[in-house]
Amino acid sequence: MAIIMDGNGRWARRRMMPRVAGHARGVESVRAVIRACIDHGVEYLTLFAFSSENWRRPADEVSFLMQLFLKSLQKELDKLHENGIRFHVIGDLSRFDESLVRLIREAEERTAGNQRLTLTIAANYGGRWDIMQAMERMLAAAPEQRSGFGEDALSAHLALAYAPEPDLFIRTGGEQRISNFLLWQLAYTELYFTDTLWPDFDEAALAEAIASYQHRERRFGRTSEQLKGGAEDVSGNA
Ligand code: IPE
Numbered sequence: 001m002a003i004i005m006d007g008n009g010r011w012a013r014r015r016m017m018p019r020v021a022g023h024a025r026g027v028e029s030v031r032a033v034i035r036a037c038i039d040h041g042v043e044y045l046t047l048f049a050f051s052s053e054n055w056r057r058p059a060d061e062v063s064f065l066m067q068l069f070l071k072s073l074q075k076e077l078d079k080l081h082e083n084g085i086r087f088h089v090i091g092d093l094s095r096f097d098e099s100l101v102r103l104i105r106e107a108e109e110r111t112a113g114n115q116r117l118t119l120t121i122a123a124n125y126g127g128r129w130d131i132m133q134a135m136e137r138m139l140a141a142a143p144e145q146r147s148g149f150g151e152d153a154l155s156a157h158l159a160l161a162y163a164p165e166p167d168l169f170i171r172t173g174g175e176q177r178i179s180n181f182l183l184w185q186l187a188y189t190e191l192y193f194t195d196t197l198w199p200d201f202d203e204a205a206l207a208e209a210i211a212s213y214q215h216r217e218r219r220f221g222r223t224s225e226q227l228k229g230g231a232e233d234v235s236g237n238a
């Protein structure tokens, strides 16, 4: 499951509060969604926390978000670990404070053996950045792959290579766009958009999204009849 957690600013504005109050409240939704994912047996959850484009926001909002990330991780790490959560961050961390990067790396190492849920936070992440860095790393590892390489050779170097491609994508906050999130990985993901603002998104809202997903028919290019086994497979392929 992959989620764009959007609508924090509007949630706060509607209450005559500063935008950052919405970000602070959004941490509660992160907790609720992690709990709910464990209850539903979700094994991989990837949350978009900060996009490569979010640096364009006012400097005080950016620094609030960085502090919130640092403090939340410090506060929650023990609980994440106790609950069997493997923690990962994907994105370009080169612009982050050293103290935050150190804490992230420590958290990743400490939780590396956990198996219940793999929680990935996408921070200073961009889907195009991901494809570019995968290309660079692939060529560095095997320069002879300059041409004729397959999709698997490239995708093995994507930031989220340790996780399966998402089955379900959720975006809160009413906007219906991908905003440079997992461009490669979302190729065949089921998309779910809700007007609910992220701070209002809770266990019940997640259950609704999952219920919607369960009514989808994932055809991957085939026909509905093929999936139901009613018609002959004219292509001869499995
Ligand atoms: C999403 O909420 C959180 C981040 C992008 C960090 P927004 O801050 O984008 O909230 P809106 O879209 O302005 O309401």
Ligand code: IPE
Residues within 6 Å of the ligand: 004, 005, 006, 007, 048, 049, 050, 051, 053, 054, 175, 177, 179
């Ligand atoms: C996308 O939200 C990024 C995150 C939720 C971290 P934005 O609110 O920044 O997206 P746009 O720019 O409105 O598309």
Ligand code: MG
Residues within 6 Å of the ligand: 006, 007, 008, 173
């Ligand atoms: Mg937004």
